[in-house]
Amino acid sequence: MTVLADLPTYDEALAVYEPVIGLETHVELGTESKMFCGCPTAFGAEPNTQVCPVCLGLPGALPVVNEAAIRYTVMIGLALNCTIVPWSRFARKNYFYPDMPKDFQISQYDEPLCVNGWLDVDVDGQTHRVGITRVHMEEDTGKSLHVGGSTGRIQGATHSLVDYNRAGIPLVEIVTEPDVRSPEVARAYVEELRELCRALGISDVRMEQGSLRCDANVSLRRRPATPDGPENPFGTRTETKNLNSLRSVERAVRYEISRQASRLSAGERIVQETRHFDEGAGVTSAGRSKEEATDYRYFPEPDLAPVALSREFVEAVRATLPESPAQRRTRLTGDYGYTLTDIANLRGAGVLDLVEQTVTAGATPEAARKWWLNELARRASDAEIPPSQLAVTPADVARVATLIAAGELTDALARKVIDGVLAGEGGPDAVIEARGLKVVSDTGALDAAADAAIAGAPAIAEKVRGGKVAAVGPLVGAVMKAMKGQADAGAVRALLLEKLGVS
Amino acid sequence: MTDLLHLSAAETAAAIARGETSAVEVTRAALERIEKVDESVHAFLHVAPDAALADARAVDERKAAGEPLGPLAGVPLALKDVFTARGMPTTCGSRILDGWYPPYDATVVAKLRAAGVITVGKANMDEFAMGSSTENSAYGPSRNPWDLTRIPGGSSGGSAAAVAAFETPLALGTDTGGSIRQPAAVCGLVGVKPTYGGVSRYGLVAFSSSLDQAGPLARTVNDAALLHAAIAGHDPMDSTSVEAAVPDVVGAARIADVTGLRIGVVKELTGPGFAPGVVARFSEAVDMLAALGADVVEVSCPHFEYALAAYYLIAPSECSSNLARFDAMRFGLRVGDAVGASGGEADAPGAEEVMSRTRGAGFGAEVKRRIILGTYALSSGYYDAYYGQAQKVRTLIGRDFAAAYETCDVLVSPTTPTVAFPLGERVDDPVAMYLTDLATIPSNLAGGPAMSLPAGLSDGLPVGFQIMAPAFADDRLYRVGAALEAALDVRRGHPLLDEAPVL
């Protein structure tokens, strides 16, 4: 294996070669039951408890297509601007492997359900259109656990265990054109696809649980000799399998670009092969080479009728499509005045939906963004739960924001109100009532407290009178203390300065 | 009480319903008969006396409780060992499934249970239904009750032998290229391959998914109709099962009238290769149908001559994939998983090696031959020339049938080119064995229904008469078959099986 030190720098590589990247993404569909039988699909059950003769591939068992899986696949196809073909077929992909119950996988081959679409991806303010070659359905395999070796891989293992709970869970495979030209766009594509599937509600798209996995095809070609010269043909590609985080997608592609550039610069050729990405070391290593690849002997699945979808069915599905992430970004930048970075941050914190609900409940977009992104996201992370599971509702947050805007709460008081709501003491108004948290705007009480503070610290009062406005802090603190915090600090400061004749 | 065993299925059920005998008594008689003759016939791979008697008692209890019984309640049946049934092993005539007890009932088995039919055991067959003589059974051949030195046909040879030897009045078989009709023909029985999709394949261990079809074997056309009606109908567990109403086969058997019916003699299925004695019985039967008022014409189906070749590409291709699941991982035989090359456990082989060892040891020569043929035919680069081409032939054969049915209501031919041949005669000549199915294969390729019924004897052995009908017109088979059966019985003065030697 080429050692890292030999690699040209990434920028050096890019100066000479243009990366050509295509992505194949598998998304596990969130249907209640499996692709071809009635078994449940819930993640995390005891091994081999969600199985039946069909998904165990027992002799005599036959598959029946899950209609929900077809509908979900059509949803993805439509959301990716694909053509939904009027007639498609399942095919058998034949190969022997212990975690494949029938020793063939029911998939789609030359007759996929959705073809010729695209997905727009924004990176650093630039839009990249990624062509979608096809979207097809297939069944997942079981999961092998190799026991006895040091690495958990099959090498060195003494035996293997197989869990067939995953066998037969519906998958869609989404294949792009070789349109991607950088690791950043590759990552952004997978992220955008993930958000799209999430918005469609067809998968929980958890990369760490494997419900979204990505294979990256990477090749390099020499850049044209002159800037407007003809493009060179594509180079030999490698396929790095099973990338299970956005970061891994970017890192693996970047590594492959450097590695291939190094080989090509040394006059070596690229071997068409499958590669694995080692997240710890950040490098890819060779797996199966194409020369020894299996001949899958695809042929039409004789146990299943062709899928012939009517125009009416497709149009009915289209009518139910929710807003796409791209449409949402356009709406939020327009209506809310958010920047794309704001939206990315809110999405990253898992609070975008909550923010929208909070605005709908009456808060300003800015207040909703601020409360959820700072205070509430932090509380959720402290409690190690997703923000949506906090005991505070968007309506509560909107109420608090409204009271702040009306001057009836300060930010500090508002945080105490949130404390109360989270502690289960009721809604914001109940907490304010019970804890006595309203801002005191009774001028009599404030006046008295201010006078007492000035009288109690004559030296400081003198300094302030003398023009050292910054010295007023301790007096503000004394008033706030006397008011038990239920005063607006800014207003207290203004009142003190006025009384000391320096306003 | 041997008399009970000579009753037809319909008469048996009627006698039980009238209280003249009981299901238990009938079942005991069948079990005793099996005990007496099966050592020489070897129709059964497994006999289940306890389960059978328990089922029989249940029927008698239902009768005692005054519940209405179906037209086959209490009738013993031999179940081809290719169907799954709880409580009994399913071997498919193969070592690779030795000792496998399926955890579920085939849909047809569930229907038989519901109809009160008593399954007394599992019938012998060519391994995975590949063969025409039962000589490919890993558990030894069955013998023809007409002459124990001859083949009973195959692959449903055990089913046919059981009925012809008066062990049971009924048997269930499967027909992929003639596997019900050919054994029926050489054993002097009525056997029907229903329209593809007419009977559920769920729980029928697949040989060739697009060709396999379950159907009845019986001693009379009426019995076959009753069993056909009991197992037919849509099954949501089988995507290839059709939702159309089941043709009224029982009513058609009662009509038994061919007046004005247009009967086409297929020119290509009577010429060279058909034994003179077979052609003689066939011609007499055709003349009889004409005398009964049918319009007999000759039709040509020019593509039938390619049927055998197409079949021997399609069936092996599908079987190469269907039989992949016999990999020692989840059920059935497992060979050599604990012993490595050194003879000890230290270098015990991996899964792939165990799969290979098991398949090597568990499959017989004919199964291996077809898996290899099919694997080759589906290989990349050969697919179009073999599998693709065979599918085109299949389409052309369908067109030949369609054209013939424009001028005919049914088509007829001899079922097999010869009468039963001696055991061992063709075991070393696969092509000679394959030619046995010359006349039966076209119906499997096109999907239409077909029946074989006895036309008489040649050299003391039964000759089969085949009737073919358009898809979903299964009733026509019974209408013509019942008319011919009645006329032949009248001329002969008794049913053909009365001439079989007493065992």
Ligand SMILES: [Zn+2]
């Ligand atoms: Zn299942």
